[in-house]
Amino acid sequence: MDNTILKIKNLSKIYHDIKGETLAIDNLNLDIKDKEIIAIVGPSGCGKSTLLSILAGLEDKSSGEILFNGKQKLGYMLQTDSLFPWRTILDNCCLGLEINHINTKENRNKVLNLLKKYGLFEFKDKYPNNLSGGMKQRVALIRTLATNPDILLLDEPYSALDYQTRLALSDDLYKIIKQEGKTVILITHDLAEAISLASRIIVLTKRPCQVKKIYNVKLDKQSCPTENRKDSKFNEYYDKIWRDLDVNL
Amino acid sequence: MSTYSLEHVKYLKELKRKKCQIYVTQILIIIIIFLIWELLSRLNIINTFLFSSPSNILKTISSLLNQNHFFNHVWITLYEIILSSLISLLLGFLIATFLWWNSFWRKVFEPFLTILNSLPKVALGPLIIIWVGASINSIIVMSLMISLFITIINLYNYFINTNQNYIILLKSMKATKYQIYKKVILKANLKNIMSTIKINVSMSFIGVIMGELLVSKQGLGYLIMYGSNVFNINLVITSVFVLGLISSILYYLIEFIEKRIN
Numbered sequence: 359m360d361n362t363i364l365k366i367k368n369l370s371k372i373y374h375d376i377k378g379e380t381l382a383i384d385n386l387n388l389d390i391k392d393k394e395i396i397a398i399v400g401p402s403g404c405g406k407s408t409l410l411s412i413l414a415g416l417e418d419k420s421s422g423e424i425l426f427n428g429k430q431k432l433g434y435m436l437q438t439d440s441l442f443p444w445r446t447i448l449d450n451c452c453l454g455l456e457i458n459h460i461n462t463k464e465n466r467n468k469v470l471n472l473l474k475k476y477g478l479f480e481f482k483d484k485y486p487n488n489l490s491g492g493m494k495q496r497v498a499l500i501r502t503l504a505t506n507p508d509i510l511l512l513d514e515p516y517s518a519l520d521y522q523t524r525l526a527l528s529d530d531l532y533k534i535i536k537q538e539g540k541t542v543i544l545i546t547h548d549l550a551e552a553i554s555l556a557s558r559i560i561v562l563t564k565r566p567c568q569v570k571k572i573y574n575v576k577l578d579k580q581s582c583p584t585e586n587r588k589d590s591k592f593n594e595y596y597d598k599i600w601r602d603l604d605v606n607l
Numbered sequence: 608m609s610t611y612s613l614e615h616v617k618y619l620k621e622l623k624r625k626k627c628q629i630y631v632t633q634i635l636i637i638i639i640i641f642l643i644w645e646l647l648s649r650l651n652i653i654n655t656f657l658f659s660s661p662s663n664i665l666k667t668i669s670s671l672l673n674q675n676h677f678f679n680h681v682w683i684t685l686y687e688i689i690l691s692s693l694i695s696l697l698l699g700f701l702i703a704t705f706l707w708w709n710s711f712w713r714k715v716f717e718p719f720l721t722i723l724n725s726l727p728k729v730a731l732g733p734l735i736i737i738w739v740g741a742s743i744n745s746i747i748v749m750s751l752m753i754s755l756f757i758t759i760i761n762l763y764n765y766f767i768n769t770n771q772n773y774i775i776l777l778k779s780m781k782a783t784k785y786q787i788y789k790k791v792i793l794k795a796n797l798k799n800i801m802s803t804i805k806i807n808v809s810m811s812f813i814g815v816i817m818g819e820l821l822v823s824k825q826g827l828g829y830l831i832m833y834g835s836n837v838f839n840i841n842l843v844i845t846s847v848f849v850l851g852l853i854s855s856i857l858y859y860l861i862e863f864i865e866k867r868i869n
């Protein structure tokens with residue numbers, strides 16, 4: 359087997375409610391390679407969050423297969439930081455450890471190291487309401503990393519933040535992912551974020567979603583996201599994907 | 608403190624002064640009301656036989672204080688309130704948890720709870736006496752009737768309206784339902800639980816007094832009933848006063864615990 363870590367085969371999802379049924383995902387096929395960062399873009403309401411929820415085991419699929427290469431630990435992160443206001447930053451980060459009954463001294467130390475490494479150590483005993491939105495989202499990322507997942511599922515993690523914070527956090531995210539060596543599936547509606555972060559971009563059709571196009575992002579100088587935005591190829595990708603999305607108002 | 612600017616120190620002082628003013632005014636109002644009441648009764652403008660008077664109440668209190676059985680009455684009432692509060696909180700918690708846990712039974716029981724809650728429970732008084740007997744038990748049952756349903760409804764509404772993102776997060780970490788209950792539902796609703804306890808205690812209070820008025824041979828509710836039967840208005844008003852005192856002590860006690868928790 360090649361370095362495919364996750365194979366999605368003929369995945370379909372139908373939502374049922376009293377008013378009728380909604381086909382959200384229709385026969386979607388996708389292979390995800392180890393340690394790659396893939397960005398998923400698509401029209402709003404096309405089924406991106408649905409796809410990620412199914413991968414995270416939060417929703418059942420209707421049909422198809424999801425095949426992991428071996429046992430892969432998943433880390434899921436939502437748009438809202440959802441830090442518990444009654445827990446300190448450190449205890450928030452250790453939530454996953456507690457849930458999985460692996461809240462050992464050793465693992466807590468690992469979390470402390472992560473906090474140290476990413477500039478949050480001094481806040482470890484503070485409560486979330488003392489932190490800015492960007493900081494909170496950073497804590498949420500460390501909480502996701504605490505259980506040492508192999509694959510990160512990020513559903514528009516930064517879309518609730520302002521533009522400058524978002525830029526800073528994409529650099530942050532990139533650095534952290536590369537250092538910790540993770541596979542990442544990132545949903546975003548921000549094309550610039552997708553192009554500057556990801557090595558592959560999956561463009562989805564409108565609902566019911568299927569894969570419309572896949573871009574292997576090859577910039578002249580692969581670097582951190584803010585630098586990538588200045589790359590000569592950047593705008594080229596942007597225009598192409600923009601046209602793929604076919605946004606009509 | 609010393610690092611504050613002069614303006615801030617002044618601001619704090621002003622804040623303290625205003626708070627002080629409010630307290631003083633509140634106390635003054637009470638004193639004035641009592642003075643007027645006393646004056647009117649001394650001038651024979653109101654009939655002390657019907658309306659009593661502060662000095663009569665003081666006399667009644669001091670004579671009651673010298674009688675052991677008065678404390679027995681107070682104690683019985685307090686005991687009933689605490690007992691029925693504890694029972695209804697415990698049952699309320701268990702049932703609300705069960706209803707949160709199981710949406711099928713929640714939907715089954717929802718209309719029943721609404722109906723039971725809106726039923727005027729005093730109407731059940733005679734039935735309770737017949738079924739349970741004219742004892743302390745029927746006072747507890749009466750009190751439970753009044754406090755239990757509202758406790759259940761409040762609690763499970765808080766439980767099911769907990770921030771969904773917290774729950775999704777825990778589910779993504781493969782948490783069990785019990786972990787979600789323990790780590791999110793209870794913690795996120797701590798404030799709501801405290802306010803439910805407050806409501807529960809005051810409802811239990813109402814229930815106990817109502818029960819005592821109906822059946823009992825002991826307690827402050829009984830003293831009120833007895834006093835009005837023998838036309839001892841001093842006793843009635845004194846008992847009402849003590850009731851007010853107990854309820855405010857309970858209120859501040861819970862408020863104090865609430866503050867300690869936050």
Ligand SMILES: Nc1ncnc2c1ncn2[C@@H]1O[C@H](COP(=O)(O)OP(=O)(O)O)[C@@H](O)[C@H]1O
Binds near residue numbers: 373401402406409
């Ligand atoms: N729980 C649900 N029940 C019914 N329909 C849903 C549910 N969740 C999402 N949908 C529908 O499925 C479609 C895809 O939703 P979603 O995956 O959230 O889109 P995206 O994240 O791409 O914006 C939407 O049309 C949405 O209305």
Ligand SMILES: [Mg+2]
Binds near residue numbers: 406407408
């Ligand atoms: Mg979405």
